[in-house]
Amino acid sequence: ADLRVAVLGVGLMGADHVARLHGRVSGARVAVVSDAATDRAGRVAAGVPGCRVVTDPLAAVADPEVDAVVIASPGRFHEEQVLACIDRGIPVLCEKPLTMDADSSLAVVRAEDAHAARTGRRLVQVGFMRRFDPEYAALRELIAAGGIGEPLVVHCAHRNPAVPAGVTTESIVNDSVVHEVDVARFLLDEEIAAVTVLRPRATRHAAQGLSDPLLVLLETVGGRMVDVECFVSTGLAYEVRTEVVGEDGSAMIGLHKGMVRQHTGPGGAVRSTAVAPGFRERFGLAYDLEVQRWVDAARRGTVDGPGVWDGYAAQAVCAAGVEALRTGRRTEVRMEQR
Ligand code: ISE
Numbered sequence: 001a002d003l004r005v006a007v008l009g010v011g012l013m014g015a016d017h018v019a020r021l022h023g024r025v026s027g028a029r030v031a032v033v034s035d036a037a038t039d040r041a042g043r044v045a046a047g048v049p050g051c052r053v054v055t056d057p058l059a060a061v062a063d064p065e066v067d068a069v070v071i072a073s074p075g076r077f078h079e080e081q082v083l084a085c086i087d088r089g090i091p092v093l094c095e096k097p098l099t100m101d102a103d104s105s106l107a108v109v110r111a112e113d114a115h116a117a118r119t120g121r122r123l124v125q126v127g128f129m130r131r132f133d134p135e136y137a138a139l140r141e142l143i144a145a146g147g148i149g150e151p152l153v154v155h156c157a158h159r160n161p162a163v164p165a166g167v168t169t170e171s172i173v174n175d176s177v178v179h180e181v182d183v184a185r186f187l188l189d190e191e192i193a194a195v196t197v198l199r200p201r202a203t204r205h206a207a208q209g210l211s212d213p214l215l216v217l218l219e220t221v222g223g224r225m226v227d228v229e230c231f232v233s234t235g236l237a238y239e240v241r242t243e244v245v246g247e248d249g250s251a252m253i254g255l256h257k258g259m260v261r262q263h264t265g266p267g268g269a270v271r272s273t274a275v276a277p278g279f280r281e282r283f284g285l286a287y288d289l290e291v292q293r294w295v296d297a298a299r300r301g302t303v304d305g306p307g308v309w310d311g312y313a314a315q316a317v318c319a320a321g322v323e324a325l326r327t328g329r330r331t332e333v334r335m336e337q338r
Pocket residue numbers: 160163175176179232279
């Protein structure tokens with residue numbers, strides 16, 4: 001039978017997951033949606049035959065006709081919603097952040113560990129979708145197979161055309177740079193030990209007081225270094241590039257996708273490719289693959305994607321990043337041994 005999924009939070013990301021589960025993913029159906037904005041929940045549910053609105057998210061988790069949960073609510077609600085899923089023993093895909101700080105994420109790690117010790121099953125996948133992007137997956141395989149020798153340095157560019165009002169410099173670290181934190185851990189297969197954050201001259205397109213772009217340096221426990229240019233108000237497009245430099249070669253992903261065109265430009269013929277306008281275009285396939293993989297595992301009562309430890313590590317590194325931003329100093333990451 002199809003996996004009956006409850007989607008908690010149907011804003012941009014949650015509504016996207018509903019459309020994906022309904023239209024592109026096999027083996028699952030959206031049985032319940034939940035959102036504090038009941039009119040929005042009603043509109044989303046109306047597009048999915050058989051889908052009910054359950055306003056209280058914890059009631060949605062407890063619903064006997066729900067087998068698994070997708071959490072796309074605001075981050076401050078994730079902790080209690082994830083813990084409720086673990087309590088009920090059902091698989092959950094939780095968008096980042098896992099919780100709002102490292103201590104509470106560690107508590108989720110422990111709760112899931114206790115469940116896994118009893119049942120042998122992990123329950124929580126964290127929404128680090130880049131791991132499912134075919135280019136990132138190929139890059140990781142190349143590195144693991146020794147294709148560029150020992151990796152030494154990673155260069156990352158993460159650019160957004162614009163961000164919603166209310167974004168702060170801290171939230172650039174927590175919501176945007178967090179993806180490079182996970183990518184670095186995923187590609188290099190080791191933890192981040194220290195973070196430094198520099199503030200270049202800000203673009204005039206940034207909101208008042210926002211330090212944009214940021215330059216972030218991540219140092220791994222093995223002494224590898226990852227530089228990240230994170231620039232969230234370029235006014236252009238959605239660009240995510242990653243280059244890994246190794247002892248015996250280098251490899252880059254995220255240059256372009258799709259058609260290369262020749263056409264007349266101002267000073268003669270030009271060659272051009274389109275750049276994705278937003279994260280849904282750039283990572284649409286990654287999201288589809290992520291959710292399909294989650295559904296396949298959830299039908300067996302478990303998960304096999306990035307998990308609570310990855311959510312906790314990301315949170316610990318971002319906490320160090322926020323401190324580095326405040327102090328201007330290199331800041332060591334405080335986290336437990338796995
Ligand atoms: C947003 O939360 C995301 O997750 C996007 O992937 C990222 O590019 C953006 O900067 C964040 O605000």
